[in-house]
Amino acid sequence: MLVHPDFSHRATVTADEHLWVPSPQSGVARVMLDRLGAEQARATSLVRYASASHFPAHGHPGGEEILVLSGTFSDSSGHYGPGWYLRNPPGSAHQPSSADGALIFVKLWQMPADDTRTVRIDTRAARAWRHDGPRQVCPLHQTEHEQVSLLRLPPGHALQPDAQCGAEILVLEGQLVDDATELGPLGWLRLPPGDTSEHRAGASGVTLYLKTGHLAGLVT
Incomplete structure (x- = not known):
């Protein structure tokens, strides 16, 4: 799947243009901002978790970057409310979930192998x-x-x-x-x-x- 794949041109998505697409996991939907590949892809997305939704445990060979926009996002490392910035380096794994629902900004497969820092910052x-x-x-x-x-x-x-x-x-x-x-x-x-x-x-x-x-x- 290709979404805004040409990085030599400007790409813009306004809130009015958001197209929410169900993910393979029930209760989780996403807006694809850019994407190069199928389900395991270099991707930038908005991801919305319904209450009591979760993903099965999985790895991130290319790393994962998250900014929590609303609600509470959870995994084995803790519970993160609005404003938390998270980086899970290449080779990490987790089982994300949200008890009350959450909206997050996510970037996948965009870290070099030598970017090994785990980051947790409360920007509030x-x-x-x-x-x-x-x-x-x-x-x-x-x-x-x-x-x-x-x-x-x-x-x-x-x-x-x-x-x-x-x-x-x-x-x-x-x-x-x-x-x-x-x-x-x-x-x-x-x-x-x-x-x-x-x-x-x-x-x-x-x-x-x-x-x-x-x-x-x-x-x-």
Whole structure:
């Protein structure tokens, strides 16, 4: 299956365009944002767990990255509410579930084999954030391959991501705008390497997930 497979072009999915597709597991549905492959695939998705739903125990040979958006996501390592950022490195395994339901942002098969850190960060904690001029930054993960953070920008402030090696954005609160697009909550944007688009926070500011540096090897 191919969903937005050409990493040399911009890809955008607004919340109005979300298409929820049942997964093979009852009670779990997903919006496929990008995907290269079948059920075991390089994929970026929104995943929605109904109450009392679960996946069987399984491994993640290519790693898994999760941002909990609402509800409570659980596995053997703990229970994680809104704002928790999780990284399960290549070769890890778990049995995810949700007693009360959850919505999560998930990236699969996108970690190099040497990215071995397990990460658990509560981004709702004030200590996780720092000021960088008029913006606030919550660093999540940084290697030579990628940089991941949450950002809070005041109204009208320019995002200016380092998109030399590509960038990926999920809006969490507020709006992100440019000359062609306005993205509200749960809007997703992938910029190809070298993109010079100018994006800025909307009238109420914006909080967003930002990943950079991870797409260079996917564009020939």
